[in-house]
Amino acid sequence: MSTDGTTQDGIETWASVARLLCRCADMALVAGRGHSMFTLSALGLGADLLASQAMGLLPAGVDLDHPVPVQTDPVQLLAAAEALTRTHPVVQFPPGASPIIARIRDLSGENPA
Amino acid sequence: MRPADPRSVGELLLDTELIARQVLMDGPDLQAPPMLRTWGEVVQAAGDLWRALPPAKPPMPVTGRYSGGRQPRQGDDVVMGQLQAMTTALHRVTRGRSWPGDGPADERLLRMAENLTRAAELLEKAAPSFPRRPDTRADLAAAKARVMHALYIGSHGVAVAVDNYLSGFDPDAHRRGTSALRSSVRVAQAARSRIGAFEQLAGSYVSRTYPHALDGEHREQPTISRLAQALAGWDVQAHRALAGEPRTAILARVAYTQTLIAAHGAAVLDAGARTGQLAAGQYHTRLHPAMDTTGARWRHTAELWTELTPPSQRHLDPALDVAAGEVRAAFLEIDFDRTGAASPAVMGARTDLPQAGRAVQQALSSSVEIAHVMRELVDDPQLRGAARPVNAMSLALANAIDQDSIDTAPKAALVSPRDIAGNRATALPELVQDACRQDLDATIEACRQAMDAASVLDAPTRRNLEATPFSAGRLNQERTPAAMQANAPSRGCER
Numbered sequence: 001m002s003t004d005g006t007t008q009d010g011i012e013t014w015a016s017v018a019r020l021l022c023r024c025a026d027m028a029l030v031a032g033r034g035h036s037m038f039t040l041s042a043l044g045l046g047a048d049l050l051a052s053q054a055m056g057l058l059p060a061g062v063d064l065d066h067p068v069p070v071q072t073d074p075v076q077l078l079a080a081a082e083a084l085t086r087t088h089p090v091v092q093f094p095p096g097a098s099p100i101i102a103r104i105r106d107l108s109g110e111n112p113a
Numbered sequence: 114m115r116p117a118d119p120r121s122v123g124e125l126l127l128d129t130e131l132i133a134r135q136v137l138m139d140g141p142d143l144q145a146p147p148m149l150r151t152w153g154e155v156v157q158a159a160g161d162l163w164r165a166l167p168p169a170k171p172p173m174p175v176t177g178r179y180s181g182g183r184q185p186r187q188g189d190d191v192v193m194g195q196l197q198a199m200t201t202a203l204h205r206v207t208r209g210r211s212w213p214g215d216g217p218a219d220e221r222l223l224r225m226a227e228n229l230t231r232a233a234e235l236l237e238k239a240a241p242s243f244p245r246r247p248d249t250r251a252d253l254a255a256a257k258a259r260v261m262h263a264l265y266i267g268s269h270g271v272a273v274a275v276d277n278y279l280s281g282f283d284p285d286a287h288r289r290g291t292s293a294l295r296s297s298v299r300v301a302q303a304a305r306s307r308i309g310a311f312e313q314l315a316g317s318y319v320s321r322t323y324p325h326a327l328d329g330e331h332r333e334q335p336t337i338s339r340l341a342q343a344l345a346g347w348d349v350q351a352h353r354a355l356a357g358e359p360r361t362a363i364l365a366r367v368a369y370t371q372t373l374i375a376a377h378g379a380a381v382l383d384a385g386a387r388t389g390q391l392a393a394g395q396y397h398t399r400l401h402p403a404m405d406t407t408g409a410r411w412r413h414t415a416e417l418w419t420e421l422t423p424p425s426q427r428h429l430d431p432a433l434d435v436a437a438g439e440v441r442a443a444f445l446e447i448d449f450d451r452t453g454a455a456s457p458a459v460m461g462a463r464t465d466l467p468q469a470g471r472a473v474q475q476a477l478s479s480s481v482e483i484a485h486v487m488r489e490l491v492d493d494p495q496l497r498g499a500a501r502p503v504n505a506m507s508l509a510l511a512n513a514i515d516q517d518s519i520d521t522a523p524k525a526a527l528v529s530p531r532d533i534a535g536n537r538a539t540a541l542p543e544l545v546q547d548a549c550r551q552d553l554d555a556t557i558e559a560c561r562q563a564m565d566a567a568s569v570l571d572a573p574t575r576r577n578l579e580a581t582p583f584s585a586g587r588l589n590q591e592r593t594p595a596a597m598q599a600n601a602p603s604r605g606c607e608r
Binding site: 022032111 | 134137138140141366369370372373375376377379380408412415416419423424425427428429431434437438441444445449451452453454536
């Protein structure tokens, strides 16, 4: 455990949150094939931006490419990311996680599962 | 002399809540003594504000024998009264003790108290003219929910700070410590227990009201120029990013944002056409199909570049994130209603649709340029993709070609196995470059067609025509030169 309260488990969970957000962004594009991108682009770009910010908090060397989440529904992927943020006290995540968690919840509110 | 605070009551309450949230973000760094010294002021100011708010129900005639001529307290007021009483008791526990003692106040809690006091002053000034409408009552409920939520979060912050203080003591060591130390721990424990009760009571109000009470909160109209500024800012930032180190992640992000601009731009234009603020006929026959095609093309381009960009490479320059986020927020402020698209009437009420349409029209023009810059980047030898997705795409493209070929000779590897093992950045094989070029050529063409079709937005609308008085040109008399008019003196009259 580091001095700022961040734990190894918290870092690994945070990496999973980032992976789920990335997958959510990718799957929103796939789900948009032949459909309107109105809601999906707002969801997907929102998830992509949050993923980018979430990755910025992680230390170097954390594997973000594996494992690839298996879900394909972007809304479920977002819900899974949101649920993961509730598995640890916020102090165990990397510093700066709080505003990102708040935005993940806002995005979930816009896209209820 | 300090300039007067120009913020409205709503803005002051929102700022108060945001400060409370910021307090929580500090977690382990929170300091208990300054927070305990200042917390009482926050609750006092919140109580003053609560009393300044107009009653939710109209005042009843006071007839009771034992009422003493005062209005009975309403349910919400009772909760606030309890919270104030708890804070007074907390103050009694900490007053005159060596801990937390005298010292500096907590700056953020002080700002919360100042905001609440200023809001109460504004309300007291406006009290005689409070309108009694359903929307005012809904806004009042939202204001109470915000105040209570700020107290709830703030009290949690104070509790975390006191916990931090207490966690620094070893129980055995403190029993053996000086009387001053033992006293400070006792005070901290008592304060923690009272703050916990405060948090629980405020939490019970919050759980009943938050966030649904905010639904009725008065909402300022979106700034009309926000969308135009967001789109212009995005254009600048996208060009900057594309001019920097070429990365597939940047191309993916730019294409994703352009997908959103196409989809939400179409929604804004559609609302304008449906409400008669934009030329509907031309829009439906020309611009709508072109917008659909552009959106589909950008989606395809975004999917292609996203495939070439593994998650580990998606952390981008925050400036690009901010610009894309602002575009998203500016559109959603106009065209999104809780969980889906807003109706054209709602969009029309929120913003000036013709002006928003002009912003979208300009974005369509700049999207042609952005697509061209992306197309040029495909030929840039510095452009690299992650080896594994590049290899997967190369194999898929090669297999598609092989299905039509009778050549069964083994093919050379397109991506080095060593690069694949380490998923290192690798140059795009010609096959992948060709696919990217074809994709972007199609996107450029779609953008160009949408830009041409957007010229229909310059056509006069039904409303414009109705607003302009009919004119078939100048009247005959106006066209006749003055010298030829009948009442004018004719040539030679001077004689």
